[in-house]
Amino acid sequence: MKVFLMLAMCALLLSNTLFYSRAESGFTIIYAAEMAEANHPQANYAHLASLLTQHRATERPVFFLFGGGSIGPSPLGFFDRGAHIINILNTLDPDAMAVSHRDFAYFSEELSQRAYEAAFPLVLSNLYDPMTEGNLDGLVDSILVQRGDIKLGVIAVVAPYVVQQYALERLQVTPAERAILLQASKLRAQGADLLVLMHTTELDFLPGLLSDGTIELAFRNNYDGQQLLPDQPNIILQQELNQALVVSAELDKTRQLQNLNTHYIDLETLPAEPQVARQIQDHSQRLQLLLREPLGRSTVSFTTLRDEVRNRENAFANFVTDTLKNYTGAELAFVNSGTIRGVKDYPAGTMLTRGDILAELPFRNTPVLLELSGQDLISVFEHGLSGLDNQRGFFLHSSGVTLFFDSTAPAGSRIKQLLVNGEPVVASSMYKVATLQYLAEGGDGFDILNKRSKLSFFNPDDRNIADIIAAAIKNQQSVELVTDGRLLDVSKQGQP
Structure with missing residues (x-):
């Protein structure tokens, strides 16, 4: 009986030891x-x-x-x-x-x-x-x-x-x-x-x-x-x-x-x-030959650093929107700043490769041609300017547009003047506008675009924006990416 009790006590002690060793983990x-x-x-x-x-x-x-x-x-x-x-x-x-x-x-x-x-x-x-x-x-x-x-x-x-x-x-x-x-x-x-x-x-x-x-x-x-x-x-x-x-x-x-x-x-x-x-x-090796393909040389330095793309006019973004406008035959074009993702400085004389363009434009976005009223344009650009507060990426870059805005004004009332091809936008007029599928489907809160009529244009094989930009650079062989004052913050540069 004593032996049994001793064994039972030992078992209990062992059980408690295991329990506490498990409990302190x-x-x-x-x-x-x-x-x-x-x-x-x-x-x-x-x-x-x-x-x-x-x-x-x-x-x-x-x-x-x-x-x-x-x-x-x-x-x-x-x-x-x-x-x-x-x-x-x-x-x-x-x-x-x-x-x-x-x-x-x-x-x-x-x-x-x-x-x-x-x-x-x-x-x-x-x-x-x-x-x-x-x-x-x-x-x-x-x-x-x-x-x-x-x-x-x-x-x-x-x-x-x-x-x-x-x-x-x-x-x-x-x-x-x-x-x-x-x-x-x-x-x-x-x-x-x-x-x-x-x-x-x-x-x-x-x-x-x-x-x-x-x-x-x-x-x-x-x-x-x-x-x-x-x-x-x-x-x-x-x-x-x-x-x-x-x-x-x-x-x-x-x-x-x-x-x-x-x-x-x-x-x-x-x-x-x-x-x-x-x-x-x-x-990586599967894509290296494609990514290393030389397209054309930039004659000037440019940057796609986040702060330079999401807050102000940008030379690379200008080239993207100008190319998009010409490709679709639109009167104006715009893209969201968040579609540009390379976050890189390019010295003058850089040979741009297909890999550079895919790094800058990694989303498989195809161009879309929309019919928008002047009032639609005012609403769209006003929403884009609200993205200045947090750099979330819906600040808009554009072509065919001159936009004077005040970044210090409350969101929703930042547009001071909006010109389309040099003329003040007319609220009741209709415009042919090129943008990206992502925005046309209401991405980044541009819900109004998803409700507007889509127009047809020639886009063989549903080419995406990266392929279109790469082809444009390759065709030109050398490109001069510059800013021209199409997006002006009057709080920093004075009234128009």
């Missing part, structure tokens, strides 16, 4: 996002793979969360709509990927296809598709992942503007807070120890959800540097491109988060993992 979360350029020369997925290999070699449970924003746009994505990104991520084996707004760059049907190609879940918690009466086909509302004895719940939300930005007419973005609460309740019922939110925009209710324990951690891409919320260690910001975050923490005996530490890793400092480097090279 350390873990690591590796987070990265916004890596649309798979073959970035300094920091890419091969460097991220080395970081993952390093941490996965330890006994500590490691979760890999990818914040999305990488399916598009990119030069390679122009051809395969981001399929190569999913292929590479399948090798890196994330536990979950958040769907961010840029993942809709090739629209919802392509995103759905990418989700079925992925060997990991694509998570978006506040999207509703009336066609499925649930989420977009292929996406999941949330996911529960277990590593060791830790169950991690993953939630992701997007901002409502994604519907306008990418003309997702059928889809609806539901309120983020309501979606988070719904998924948090579901994941807790499934036994989640820890809940993580991935998001890309400021959420004013987030501190409250963290303080009351609805979620434990939030990851956000914050490249604009604007952080309005209080500085909290549980709101973890990725503030630079080509950066990964390594978060280490513990769950105590009551499964509360303890000892949270965040390390910011510059991926450029890591070696490239050979297998993934070869995979990236295979994808």
Whole structure:
């Protein structure tokens, strides 16, 4: 009997020891996002793979969360709509990927296809598709992942503007807070120890959800540097491109988060993992001959840096709109500044290649010819000027237009004078206007364009804007990209 009692006590002690060793659990979360350029020369997925290999070699449970924003746009994505990104991520084996707004760059049907190609879940918690009466086909509302004895719940939300930005007419973005609460309740019922939110925009209710324990951690891409919320260690910001975050923490005996530490890793400092480097090279080599094709030389320097494109007249944008106007035979043309994505300085004498043009114009946008009234034009350009406040990319570049505006005036009343081919716009007159399919379908909030008549014009093989611009440069052999005062901010340059 004594022997039995001693054995029972030993078993109890052993059980308690195992329980408490399980209850005090350390873990690591590796987070990265916004890596649309798979073959970035300094920091890419091969460097991220080395970081993952390093941490996965330890006994500590490691979760890999990818914040999305990488399916598009990119030069390679122009051809395969981001399929190569999913292929590479399948090798890196994330536990979950958040769907961010840029993942809709090739629209919802392509995103759905990418989700079925992925060997990991694509998570978006506040999207509703009336066609499925649930989420977009292929996406999941949330996911529960277990590593060791830790169950991690993953939630992701997007901002409502994604519907306008990418003309997702059928889809609806539901309120983020309501979606988070719904998924948090579901994941807790499934036994989640820890809940993580991935998001890309400021959420004013987030501190409250963290303080009351609805979620434990939030990851956000914050490249604009604007952080309005209080500085909290549980709101973890990725503030630079080509950066990964390594978060280490513990769950105590009551499964509360303890000892949270965040390390910011510059991926450029890591070696490239050979297998993934070869995979990236295979994808890149297929296009190198095409991308290196010389088109023509720029006789002057020009830039496509973000601030130079999204705030003011730009020489490259002028060439794009002038070419679009001439190609379609329109009276005027306009494109949204967000369609130009190269973010690059070009010295005078640069030989422009097809790869340069695809980097600048990575979306597969085809030209559209519309019939708009003068009043429509006033409304359209006024909406475009509202984009000056946040550089979201719907500031309009134009051809055949001279626009005097005041950037300091309230949004909605910034136009001071609008001329079409040198004459004041007439509200009741009708104009033939060239633009891009994205805008013509209501993208970036230009809903009025989706309601206007489309005119026919000759566009063989449905050529897209990148091909049209490349052909124009190749035909001219040398191009002089200049500004000519067609977009003038009177608050900085005086009244017209």
